[in-house]
Amino acid sequence: MNTLEIKNLSKFYGRTKALHNITFDIKPGSILGLIGPNGAGKSTIMKSIVGLTNYSTGSILVNNEKLKKGSRKGLKNVGSMIETPALYGHMTGLQNLKLFNDGSTSDAEIKKIMDETQISSFANKKAKNYSLGMRQRLGIAMALLNHPKLLILDEPMNGLDPQSTHDLRDLLLKLSKRGISILISSHLLDELARIADYYVVINHGKLVKQSDAKSFLSADNAVIKLDTNNNDNGLKAIQNAGLDAHIVDRDIEVKDEGNALNTALKALVDANVDITNVQRQQEDLEESLLNLLTKDKGDK
Amino acid sequence: MFTLLRQELYKQIHGKFYIGWGMIMFLFAMLIGWASNKYNIMSGDVYMTRLSNSIQIILIAMVVFVSTIISNEFASGTIKNLLSRQYSRLQVFLSKLITILFMYVYLIVITFISTYIGRMIFFKSGHIIWKQLGTNLGSYSLFLLLIASAALLISNVAKSGGAAIGIGVAFIFASQIISQLLSILVSHYHWLKWNPFNFMNVNFQLTMPNIDKITLLSNNQMILGTVAYSVLFIFIAGFIFKKRNV
Numbered sequence: 001m002n003t004l005e006i007k008n009l010s011k012f013y014g015r016t017k018a019l020h021n022i023t024f025d026i027k028p029g030s031i032l033g034l035i036g037p038n039g040a041g042k043s044t045i046m047k048s049i050v051g052l053t054n055y056s057t058g059s060i061l062v063n064n065e066k067l068k069k070g071s072r073k074g075l076k077n078v079g080s081m082i083e084t085p086a087l088y089g090h091m092t093g094l095q096n097l098k099l100f101n102d103g104s105t106s107d108a109e110i111k112k113i114m115d116e117t118q119i120s121s122f123a124n125k126k127a128k129n130y131s132l133g134m135r136q137r138l139g140i141a142m143a144l145l146n147h148p149k150l151l152i153l154d155e156p157m158n159g160l161d162p163q164s165t166h167d168l169r170d171l172l173l174k175l176s177k178r179g180i181s182i183l184i185s186s187h188l189l190d191e192l193a194r195i196a197d198y199y200v201v202i203n204h205g206k207l208v209k210q211s212d213a214k215s216f217l218s219a220d221n222a223v224i225k226l227d228t229n230n231n232d233n234g235l236k237a238i239q240n241a242g243l244d245a246h247i248v249d250r251d252i253e254v255k256d257e258g259n260a261l262n263t264a265l266k267a268l269v270d271a272n273v274d275i276t277n278v279q280r281q282q283e284d285l286e287e288s289l290l291n292l293l294t295k296d297k298g299d300k
Numbered sequence: 301m302f303t304l305l306r307q308e309l310y311k312q313i314h315g316k317f318y319i320g321w322g323m324i325m326f327l328f329a330m331l332i333g334w335a336s337n338k339y340n341i342m343s344g345d346v347y348m349t350r351l352s353n354s355i356q357i358i359l360i361a362m363v364v365f366v367s368t369i370i371s372n373e374f375a376s377g378t379i380k381n382l383l384s385r386q387y388s389r390l391q392v393f394l395s396k397l398i399t400i401l402f403m404y405v406y407l408i409v410i411t412f413i414s415t416y417i418g419r420m421i422f423f424k425s426g427h428i429i430w431k432q433l434g435t436n437l438g439s440y441s442l443f444l445l446l447i448a449s450a451a452l453l454i455s456n457v458a459k460s461g462g463a464a465i466g467i468g469v470a471f472i473f474a475s476q477i478i479s480q481l482l483s484i485l486v487s488h489y490h491w492l493k494w495n496p497f498n499f500m501n502v503n504f505q506l507t508m509p510n511i512d513k514i515t516l517l518s519n520n521q522m523i524l525g526t527v528a529y530s531v532l533f534i535f536i537a538g539f540i541f542k543k544r545n546v
Contacts, residue, residue: 072387072388075386078384086377142381179401
């Protein structure tokens with residue numbers, strides 16, 4: 001049973017279609033990175049799941065409960081932080097936490113959440129005096145109340161310093177190991193790449209691509225970079241061996257597919273070209289996303 | 301629903317509204333009691349049955365409270381925390397309405413106790429004319445119901461708490477002026493007696509003689525109309541609340 005199932009989700013603002021038949025799901029204990037440019041529709045998807053905005057057509061199932069008007073039982077085990085964390089400034093961090101405890105989280109569990117999110121040191125100060133990073137951490141702590149099975153986090157790493165970002169990453173991985181599913185959006189793609197099991201790419205309200213993290217990065221764009229004592233001759237030898245190769249930044253760049261590395265090395269040896277450096281490079285998430293969005297733009 | 305109510309009360313207990321306005325009510329009752337006694341403005345019985353004339357202060361306090369209880373949540377974004385859970389928007393709205401009722405009862409109780417203390421201190425008597433007190437309180441409660449429900453409706457579309465308070469308080473004064481202007485027209489066009497501003501005379505009509513000749517409504521019509529308009533305003537406010545995107 002999936003923790004979250006979204007089927008053909010569409011949303012209209014007047015005559016403008018903001019979401020186009022979005023379909024994806026999240027398995028228990030997995031982390032799904034929702035990525036795309038600003039205004040792509042990521043927050044609208046998240047808001048639709050938690051009922052902050054009404055969707056036009058499609059269906060959303062959370063913990064096997066269909067969410068519809070008048071029936072929101074599925075949201076009982078959903079913790080969320082959408083856009084910026086919303087706090088009551090006149091209350092302390094601890095009071096904000098206690099406020100949203102529906103009674104199912106004990107004081108000991110609240111303390112554990114405070115320790116995990118590292119808010120204990122400032123939990124007794126008024127929330128109106130918090131920095132953005134402190135607010136983010138308290139917002140995440142609030143999302144962890146009431147034993148969520150699904151966490152929905154919209155840009156949770158915004159405003160966090162490197163250490164806090166690292167700690168949050170560890171916390172999210174720990175939570176996923178406990179079986180909590182996480183839907184997360186972030187513009188910090190390097191960070192996302194370290195934790196996400198799956199990606200869903202949204203652009204102009206449409207689902208452009210969804211895949212597991214491994215195949216998302218290795219699909220088309222891994223390359224081998226070779227430096228030799230004679231790159232012109234080396235390039236000809238590699239191309240004659242039937243490989244897709246070019247000179248990029250003075251290196252020979254060969255598309256890394258199949259047995260490309262062995263074939264390229266053999267071709268260079270046979271052509272008496274000395275190899276001075278070999279590097280295997282995989283495209284990172286940011287490059288993959290940019291390529292994908294450029295391709296999506298070109299398709300239109 | 302109980303959880304929502306508990307949360308609303310928790311927010312109030314950790315806020316300044318109840319303590320601040322409670323102190324204002326107490327000090328106002330003392331001031332009026334002292335002045336009434338020293339300058340012979342009103343008798344001890346009138347002081348008590350009119351709750352030291354503090355009802356007007358309660359009216360302003362409640363308009364401020366009603367105007368901000370929803371608009372502040374939208375302005376600060378905290379509404380997201382309330383609406384992104386298993387509770388329906390109707391339940392959240394109802395919890396707000398019940399909290400408004402609790403706050404009104406709280407202010408009335410504080411005012412009653414303060415006025416009673418003032419009567420004991422400044423008029424050396426604890427006598428209360430319960431029937432008159434009940435009539436005054438009932439009529440003002442109806443008036444407040446109408447004003448507060450209109451303020452709730454107006455504040456539901458306001459973007460910030462400050463704007464909502466401004467509009468709400470301005471509405472109190474504007475509505476009384478409009479009500480008086482329309483009462484002139486009512487004598488010429490009888491159908492105008494059903495306009496909502498005419499019902500803002502409800503407290504006068506139920507406590508003073510001959511007002512029905514101006515409003516052209518019986519007491520029962522006045523009470524039913526006031527309740528009907530209030531329910532309509534609350535219903536529209538709830539509808540807007542339900543449809544509003546966050």
